[in-house]
Amino acid sequence: MAAELNYSDWFQAKIKDIRIESGNIKTYSPLVEFLYFLMRDYLAVGHIEKIIEEMEWQRAQGQLGSNFTNGWLAQYASNVAHRIADLTPTLCEDEGCEHHGTPHICQTLNTTKDSPKSGKRTQRSTSKK
Ligand SMILES: [Zn+2]
Numbered sequence: 001m002a003a004e005l006n007y008s009d010w011f012q013a014k015i016k017d018i019r020i021e022s023g024n025i026k027t028y029s030p031l032v033e034f035l036y037f038l039m040r041d042y043l044a045v046g047h048i049e050k051i052i053e054e055m056e057w058q059r060a061q062g063q064l065g066s067n068f069t070n071g072w073l074a075q076y077a078s079n080v081a082h083r084i085a086d087l088t089p090t091l092c093e094d095e096g097c098e099h100h101g102t103p104h105i106c107q108t109l110n111t112t113k114d115s116p117k118s119g120k121r122t123q124r125s126t127s128k129k
Contacts (some may be wrong), residue, residue, distance in 0.1 A: 028103060030087035 027033060039045050058066075068074035092104035099105050 028089050028091060030084045034084055 027036075035048065039048060089103040091101055092099040094100060094104075097104075
């Protein structure tokens with residue numbers, strides 16, 4: 001007699017297998033996060049690739065920057081770019097530190113203005129993961 005197979009359990013096991021097979025990637029880059037969610041949920045990879053290739057071609061031709069005719073859209077794009085930059089953690093560059101390549105917890109905890117007893121960290125040191 002075959003064990004009763006629950007679809008939800010089977011599906012969860014399948015998703016787990018797919019995640020293991022496709023790779024488990026950790027990033028601290030909010031730009032990578034933004035692009036991942038954009039391509040996963042809203043915009044086909046081909047559109048992103050076309051845009052980046054056009055930008056690379058323009059740079060190869062010596063054209064630096066772009067002129068936009070929709071000022072509101074250009075300002076919103078700039079606003080989003082600044083918000084993404086504000087989410088970027090400072091990564092530890094000390095190769096001797098156990099946090100090398102990850103948010104510099106050892107430094108941000110020492111420089112925080114919060115009381116050590118509060119357990120709070122500065123905005124930049126807090127990851128939403
Ligand atoms: Zn460190």
